Amino acid sequence: MQVKKIKIGKIETQNNVFFAPLAGFSDFAMRDICALSGAGLCFTEMVSCKGLKYTPDASSELLYKNPSEKITAVQIFGSDEEVMGEIARSEYIAPFDIIDINMGCPVPKIYTNGEGSALLADLKQASKIISSVKKSQKPVSVKIRIGLTEGNFVTEEFAKMAEDSGADMLTVHGRVRTAYYQGEVNYREIAKAKNAVSIPVIANGGIFTKEDADKMIEQTGADGVMVARGALENPLIFEEILGVKCGYSLKELISRQTDLLKQRYGAERSAIMFRKQAAYYLKGVEGGKKLKEKIFASSDINEVKNILLSVEGL
Ligand SMILES: Cc1cc2nc3c(=O)[nH]c(=O)nc-3n(C[C@H](O)[C@H](O)[C@H](O)COP(=O)(O)O)c2cc1C
Structure with missing residues (x-):
């Protein structure tokens, strides 16, 4: 794929290969090593x-960012345009450069509240939310799916509405709500979004290798790609897709990630927080099941780190 900068309102990114929002994973340490x-x-x-x-105490830790982070994007979700506009203008969001609005989350608890992917079926409300968040004066992006159910696609109409409502960028996950994270990615629908608007369109879904990224751009004409689970398995996927050596090995990145977590949360809490991520690193590793059991039994991040650093295949 052609590497290029992306302009999101007044902000310009260094390249067009992005790391996705992932609940439970995209914390400051993971973002640091992906960057x-x-x-x-x-x-x-x-x-x-x-x-x-x-209940700001419960949510605000998710907004912690490391001083080393350069351009940062926060993803928010909700259903009420007034509350979302107010939060977009609040001190919580002030440190971020870009606001991304989640209009794709399939989880029932979110969906039944009229949040996330529920907005794919309510363009009027989605438009109100985008306009209201845009009043923050920050660049705004929207992340969507292609529809709620197979065959009932909203991509094109939604993309136009998002642009007309003030969105500066659109990310399209090429699956419907009912597919969750499984199955083929619909390139045609992503291409429809790209052809319908003049703001940048970022394509997401099923990118686990450089070849997947190349194919995604070739098939959709999108301006860039967003990688989610592929980066959890291998944060060096950005280096691979971009074709530029970053100068770090996977073990060096893991070491940095665990150290950053330990500094902020201490050895025990960070060990527990990091377990699910460690399991991603062990995917496909010989003897990985046993190592995973050891990691899940440990409450010391130093121990977890040493287990991972001693794995030969990593
Ligand atoms: C565990 C998990 C958590 C996720 N959390 C979020 C989230 O917080 N916000 C969001 O927009 N998408 C979220 N997603 C969706 C991903 O950002 C992405 O759209 C999806 O995984 C498809 O990309 P992939 O095939 O490269 O994994 C999540 C996905 C997974 C698997």
């Missing part, structure tokens, strides 16, 4: 606007 590997933009995980308004 070191070359990711042009990293997003926080989704943060509830209602949560920030009514």
Whole structure:
């Protein structure tokens, strides 16, 4: 794929290979190592606007960012345009350069609240939310799916509405809500979004190798790609897609990630937080199941780190 800068409103990213928002994974340490590997933009995980308004202590830790992070994007979700606009203008969001709105989350708890992917079926409300968040004066992007159910696609109409409502960039995950994270990615629908608008369109879904990224751009004409689970398995995927050596090995990145977590959360809490991520690193590793059991039994991040650093295949 052709590497190029992306203009999101007044912000310009170094390249067009982005790291996705991933609940439970896209914390400051993961974003740090993905940026070191070359990711042009990293997003926080989704943060509830209602949560920030009514129970800020529970949600605000998700907004922690490391001083080393350059351009940063926060992802918010909600259903009420007033609350979302208020939060977008609040001190919580002020440190971020870009606001991304989640309009794709399939999880029932979110969907039944009229949040996330529910907005794919309510363009009027989605438009109100985008306009209201845009009043923050920050660049705004929107992350969507191609529809709720197979065959009932909203991509093109939604993309036009998002641009007309003030969005500066659109990310399209090429699956419907009911598919969750499985199955083929619909390149044709992503291409429809790209052809419908003049703001940058970023394509997402099923990118686990450089070849996947190349194919995604070739098939959709999108301006860039967003990698999610592929980066959890291998944060060096950004280096691979970009074709520029970052100067770090995977073990060096893991070491840095665990050290950053330990500094902020201490040895025990960070060990527990890091377990699910460690399991991703062990995917496909010989004897990985046993190592995973050891890691899940440990409450010391130093121990977890040493287990991973001693794996030959990593
Ligand atoms: C564990 C998990 C958590 C996720 N959390 C978020 C989230 O907070 N916000 C969001 O927009 N998408 C979220 N997603 C969706 C991803 O950002 C991405 O759209 C999806 O995984 C498809 O990309 P992939 O095939 O490269 O993994 C999540 C996905 C997974 C598997």
